[in-house]
Amino acid sequence: MNFTYNGQPSRVIFGAGSLQHLAREIDLLGAKRALILSTPEQRASAEMIADLLGSKAAGVFDRAVMHVPIETAREARELANKLGADCAIAIGGGSTTGLGKAIALDSGLPILAIPTTYAGSEMTPIYGITEGGVKKTGKDPRVLPRTTIYDPDLSMSLPVGLSVTSGINAIAHAAEGLYAVDSNPIMDLMACEGIAALARALPAIYKNASDKAARADALYGAWLCGTVLGNVGMALHHKLCHTLGGSFNLPHAEVHTIVLPHALAYNQAAAPQAMQKIAKALGVSESNQTTAAQATWDLAYNNGAPTSLSSIGLQESDLDKACDIAMQNQYANPRPLERVALRALFQDAFEGVRP
């Protein structure tokens, strides 16, 4: 029972309809001119926020894209300066929150996040910026959003496919948190509760995308899993997804969904207690022989998510290169990186076999 727990200051407003508290939350930040960020697809949501804020909305920047290109970050920073913005509101998924973080990194501007996916970036001090085709990530407390408004009503429009993969992306944070070298009992509680909430919610959303209770459950799980991501170190699974996303330009949530069962299978024997907790949180009973790896694969497969890297555009000829990149940096992982086993992992993920 030796651990370090580092509480990170962030205020969370949760619940259906909680967007109504936006103006109050902006006041509490001491802000008067908010720059609102979104992707082009979510421009209407950003405008809705601007209408809600009235004179406290300084402008809308709707060019957030995946992986935060430095050029986009610079444009958004310049606009924030020009408008005299004293806070940024990021409405959307991890890409939009990531753009907010890039502004905060440079200016210290407080961020208020309104997440509409389950990626969890709003709970972490981790940022990523892509320059010259290379995504650099780092940690800085300045980029952690000061306030997050989780309003499940805003996630109702998230397409079912992305809801399932984004939810499994969240589960991946919690699963790796359970075998992190710097884990602690509080994060373990949050991880198990987060996985359980998402394991309940995703099948219900798959059946009925408008199920309000399931949407709330999923967002609650996303909050917990995002908090785990922000507090303890990730391992093999996240490194593999970073490699595949960055070097082969594959979609973030889908890659997480496909790789997770295989990363868990790789670590199964080296982290048996964590695997038991993951399986239990996924609803596997003690008498059932299903492993955590199999249960995550089943969750994806039974809810219409892709299970193979081949189905999302990776070429079989890329597998050796992916394995080489993944072997380059050694990092904390329950089981050491072994080339032959890792190459087999990539093959299984490519083919989409059940572990």
Ligand SMILES: NC(=O)c1ccc[n+]([C@@H]2O[C@H](COP(=O)([O-])OP(=O)(O)OC[C@H]3O[C@@H](n4cnc5c(N)ncnc54)[C@H](O)[C@@H]3O)[C@@H](O)[C@H]2O)c1
């Ligand atoms: N720094 C961190 O801690 C952290 C954590 C998780 C993810 N990320 C980053 O976030 C990015 C992925 O984020 P993501 O998976 O949330 O995807 P995303 O933000 O790229 O969103 C995917 C698409 O879904 C749309 N969308 C989002 N919410 C919607 C809604 N409710 N209704 C309709 N459309 C909606 C977006 O506009 C976008 O077009 C990656 O770049 C990843 O590296 C960072």
